[in-house]
Amino acid sequence: MSGNSKHAATDGPTETEPPPKFTGELNIRYISYGSEKESPYLPAIRQLISKDLSEPYSIYVYRYFLYQWGDLCFMALDAHNNLLGVIVCKLEPHRHGPMRGYIAMLATRSEYRGRRIATMLVRLAVDKMIEEDADEIALETEVTNIPSLRIYENLGFLRTKRLHRYYLNGSTAFRLLLYLKPGIPYKPTFPPEFPAESGGGQGQGWMDEVLVERQVVRTGVEDVYGERFDVAGR
Amino acid sequence: MPDDDLADEASQLTIDGDGNNEINFTAKRLAQEARQTLSFGGGSGRGIRDVTEEFAAAAKQLQPGQLVKDEYFTLFEAVGALEIMDPKMDSGYVLPGDSLEPDFDVCKGLPAGEVLWIMDELLRLTVVWHDGYPLSQTIFTSLHVDRLLSPDNRAPYGFSYGDTTLRVMTTEERLVHLVLRAYCIALVKSCALVLHTIQSQNFYEEEDFVTHLFGRELLPEIGADDAVKLIDEAVSVVEVAGVDEAMRAALFERLQFARTYLSLLVDESTDWTTLTATRLLAETHNLAQALPKAFSDKVQRQLATSTPPRPMIAISWDEALQRWMSMCADIIEAERLTDFDVCQSPHGLQRAIWAFAYREPQPNTFARAYLQTLLFASEQIAEGMAFFDLMLADIRDLVLAGDVLADPHSFLIEIPADPRHKCSRVVEAFMDKVFDEYMNIYRMICQNRCRIRRTFSQSIVILDRLETEAMRADAELSSITPGTILPNEGGSKEVGLNPLTSWVKYYKLQIMGWSIQLGFETGIYLPHELCMMYWYLMVFAQRKRKLLEHVGRFLVARRKHLASSRSASQDVEAAASREWLVVLHRQADFTESLSCALWQLCELLTTLEIVKPPKRDHAREQLLYDVRMKSYLGIAHEPIPTLEEYKSAQQSIPSIDETCEGINRAIANAKSCLVVLKKTTPQQGKYVGTEEQWRREIKQLETTCVAVAVQTSQLRRVADKHGKQSAGREHGLKGLVEVSIPSPGSRYHGWWVVPQIKERKA
Ligand SMILES: CC(C)(COP(=O)(O)OP(=O)(O)OC[C@H]1O[C@@H](n2cnc3c(N)ncnc32)[C@H](O)[C@@H]1OP(=O)(O)O)[C@@H](O)C(=O)NCCC(=O)NCCS
Numbered sequence: 003m004s005g006n007s008k009h010a011a012t013d014g015p016t017e018t019e020p021p022p023k024f025t026g027e028l029n030i031r032y033i034s035y036g037s038e039k040e041s042p043y044l045p046a047i048r049q050l051i052s053k054d055l056s057e058p059y060s061i062y063v064y065r066y067f068l069y070q071w072g073d074l075c076f077m078a079l080d081a082h083n084n085l086l087g088v089i090v091c092k093l094e095p096h097r098h099g100p101m102r103g104y105i106a107m108l109a110t111r112s113e114y115r116g117r118r119i120a121t122m123l124v125r126l127a128v129d130k131m132i133e134e135d136a137d138e139i140a141l142e143t144e145v146t147n148i149p150s151l152r153i154y155e156n157l158g159f160l161r162t163k164r165l166h167r168y169y170l171n172g173s174t175a176f177r178l179l180l181y182l183k184p185g186i187p188y189k190p191t192f193p194p195e196f197p198a199e200s201g202g203g204q205g206q207g208w209m210d211e212v213l214v215e216r217q218v219v220r221t222g223v224e225d226v227y228g229e230r231f232d233v234a235g236r
Numbered sequence: 237m238p239d240d241d242l243a244d245e246a247s248q249l250t251i252d253g254d255g256n257n258e259i260n261f262t263a264k265r266l267a268q269e270a271r272q273t274l275s276f277g278g279g280s281g282r283g284i285r286d287v288t289e290e291f292a293a294a295a296k297q298l299q300p301g302q303l304v305k306d307e308y309f310t311l312f313e314a315v316g317a318l319e320i321m322d323p324k325m326d327s328g329y330v331l332p333g334d335s336l337e338p339d340f341d342v343c344k345g346l347p348a349g350e351v352l353w354i355m356d357e358l359l360r361l362t363v364v365w366h367d368g369y370p371l372s373q374t375i376f377t378s379l380h381v382d383r384l385l386s387p388d389n390r391a392p393y394g395f396s397y398g399d400t401t402l403r404v405m406t407t408e409e410r411l412v413h414l415v416l417r418a419y420c421i422a423l424v425k426s427c428a429l430v431l432h433t434i435q436s437q438n439f440y441e442e443e444d445f446v447t448h449l450f451g452r453e454l455l456p457e458i459g460a461d462d463a464v465k466l467i468d469e470a471v472s473v474v475e476v477a478g479v480d481e482a483m484r485a486a487l488f489e490r491l492q493f494a495r496t497y498l499s500l501l502v503d504e505s506t507d508w509t510t511l512t513a514t515r516l517l518a519e520t521h522n523l524a525q526a527l528p529k530a531f532s533d534k535v536q537r538q539l540a541t542s543t544p545p546r547p548m549i550a551i552s553w554d555e556a557l558q559r560w561m562s563m564c565a566d567i568i569e570a571e572r573l574t575d576f577d578v579c580q581s582p583h584g585l586q587r588a589i590w591a592f593a594y595r596e597p598q599p600n601t602f603a604r605a606y607l608q609t610l611l612f613a614s615e616q617i618a619e620g621m622a623f624f625d626l627m628l629a630d631i632r633d634l635v636l637a638g639d640v641l642a643d644p645h646s647f648l649i650e651i652p653a654d655p656r657h658k659c660s661r662v663v664e665a666f667m668d669k670v671f672d673e674y675m676n677i678y679r680m681i682c683q684n685r686c687r688i689r690r691t692f693s694q695s696i697v698i699l700d701r702l703e704t705e706a707m708r709a710d711a712e713l714s715s716i717t718p719g720t721i722l723p724n725e726g727g728s729k730e731v732g733l734n735p736l737t738s739w740v741k742y743y744k745l746q747i748m749g750w751s752i753q754l755g756f757e758t759g760i761y762l763p764h765e766l767c768m769m770y771w772y773l774m775v776f777a778q779r780k781r782k783l784l785e786h787v788g789r790f791l792v793a794r795r796k797h798l799a800s801s802r803s804a805s806q807d808v809e810a811a812a813s814r815e816w817l818v819v820l821h822r823q824a825d826f827t828e829s830l831s832c833a834l835w836q837l838c839e840l841l842t843t844l845e846i847v848k849p850p851k852r853d854h855a856r857e858q859l860l861y862d863v864r865m866k867s868y869l870g871i872a873h874e875p876i877p878t879l880e881e882y883k884s885a886q887q888s889i890p891s892i893d894e895t896c897e898g899i900n901r902a903i904a905n906a907k908s909c910l911v912v913l914k915k916t917t918p919q920q921g922k923y924v925g926t927e928e929q930w931r932r933e934i935k936q937l938e939t940t941c942v943a944v945a946v947q948t949s950q951l952r953r954v955a956d957k958h959g960k961q962s963a964g965r966e967h968g969l970k971g972l973v974e975v976s977i978p979s980p981g982s983r984y985h986g987w988w989v990v991p992q993i994k995e996r997k998a
Contacts, residue, residue, distance in 0.1 A: 058324045058325060060318060063315055065314070066309070069303050128854060155762060155850050156851060157852060157855070158852040158853070158855030158856075160762070160863045161761070162866070163689075163760075164759065165686060166444075166686040167443040168443065172549070176760075179863050180854060180855075180863070182854070182859070184859065185862075
């Protein structure tokens, strides 16, 4: 999930004028969210991320990621522990195949953009995923989000798919992918299972996915339309 | 939704198969929970239990901030969760000072101008719906429609639930209860028909279209013909209504429009040109008096949706009409592009579908579903041309013209000992296996552009597997009737035609090429990747060209044979195939030459360090290659060149000058192919029905060739100026030249990226 707003590259949808850039000296610390308990930073994280979303995520979405993969979440803090940037990820086998890291959210506070904060956060997350034996890392970002594309492409991610009207606001995304080990394309994956076709099933059935799963796509959290496997009934 | 339906719905979530994945689990559990809830509500154990204490006790066991996650809590549950009282998530939450229900009485009579406005607004929203926005945000926001669809409403679906017929109505009331209501009902029935068309074809939910009804039904108890009757009644109401002439005409038009739209959807044989007369609607729209209160987002509170409204594009009335007209034009074109003559040739038909897909603006989901319906709704593609015949014609056109193997008569022979009978069974069995993937080609081109690329990418390995089947079938065929054997290209050994293998291979290579070109079109490749992608496109085109030469040699041999046996019809068929192969050969040669030119140009720009890959700390060359070539790595028959092979192809060109010469030679060859293609007749080139597109495309490709030559000479000029033209490439032009990559919309042809070279001003 990326900036869901059309203005993702500039600022959150609620503000018309971007706030002035912070120009002073900064002493930025990067720390991992950790895994013990719900962090006092959660409200700040939530606030930062939701600024760039056209629709909010419930608290459970954040908890879902942070509870299980708190070690893959990194925060950039200033000297007063204000949150300047954050990255949220997960890491699990993809369709019983390769170990896939997934970058779910990334944001820098608009006054602090352009200082390589996001670049640093992505690096930390990628390194951690490598340490945890990831085979590949994937993410989606809006086709017009130049800063975000830059960050990932500077690291070695390639665009593998264009996802038509991927986000809720109707904008289109690129899927980006980075392999970390040789031979990944040869690893077998297994198609997700789908319910028996509902409603008579006279449609060609390429789109009758689980309703709920569809919702996941709607919010752009994870790819379920990726492969032809997703196409039920064939 | 009634309780039973909920249980049903929930149990449908349970998944067939043996279910050990997350989704499966969750679905089962949700179903179970739903069942429990229902039995609790309806069964014997009904009652209320105060859980406050239990809850408090359980909560005490947790540390502040401590989280517990049950192992079945999945991402989609997290995403589906709502936070009550959060105005962005909780659609039932009423902001202070606001009301829950919209404040508007749908039963109230309205002046004609306002009725007119509501009608036009509904049409505008219909257009937005066609554009991919959900009903909940478009047509369903009409409070009149909302009342009609309300779960408590029953046939004959009035605005007021009570009986209004006994009362004498005022003109304004008649305009609402008889005229506007008829219009709304006709529109809702039209929606139902549009949905039916879309849902019976391939499309992608959400990204193309939202079919969700949000728990509403589209007036199930009345049919389209009833709606037409209501419109007719409405017409007679307007005839005697006390409104002025212009207004009356305007209302007539709207009613007529709704009637026509509905009947077009009912009966495919009628003519959509009648609906393009929306100019009239445009002219009378100024009589409309806005009544925004008749629409409200608040209806969404009553609808079954857990996602907040999607931000909608605001389109004006004029723009809506524009889009409407282009949809009608698309449908008319879909009819034309699938007429009898076009469907006679499989390649002609493919060309026609491509032409449809590339109409500007791109046809919407309904128009694309309409085309698919024309193609696939019956068992045959056109009168007397079953899908099977289409495929057989394809095989014949390409590899077996004039040969008994693919002669339809051979399939009718019933004498088991006859080799033609035996061979036909083999061919048939092969065709059965390939059938789905073959028909898929036609279907895929009807999808959105991103999907075309992705499904083609997935098709490559499937076709590769089918090639194995084809090889098996070919071996069987030649054991029944040994075919002609000819020396291979270099004359070093003898080869057979292997018709079915050649045919599958042709399509595989075709789709491999298309997948790269669609990658260019969808902006998948970074500037420094163009070099490699052009090189592979060149290799694929070259393989295709060689394959066509192989097939061509056998065709020549067959024709000699046919000439001696004087079988006129087969000879005609073989002659047509000969011409067709010449066209295909030129096309392959063109693609090969132009991609060769662009590969060299991009390679030069890369070695001169004008185009540079990002630094990329985490990038390893082989892994980048794996990501990029993933769709092609599964190919077993004639695998694609490896990274090493690609790299060793790169060092062959020494100086800037020589490279530029090479580019110009390739461009000259590409142009000469276009000269031949230009002279090709629609019959020879199988572009009957798409003559205009054929000419336009050749024009675009010519311009592309010119552009490559211009950019090349530009580069040479700069090199010249700095005395580097004959220097080795290591003496780069770094810092002297700037390159930009035109976006898909600003190219001469979306499938060809020509880097724009500019001298950098000091
Ligand atoms: C995308 C985002 C996280 C970048 O944060 P940031 O801290 O400013 O990023 P960085 O400073 O590391 O800069 C990233 C790159 O983008 C470039 N960049 C930044 N702003 C840019 C702009 N407006 N136009 C072009 N490039 C820009 C930078 O130059 C840098 O590239 P470089 O390393 O080649 O010089 C930030 O813009 C953001 O929060 N956006 C909203 C949320 C979002 O879109 N998330 C990404 C979804 S996965």
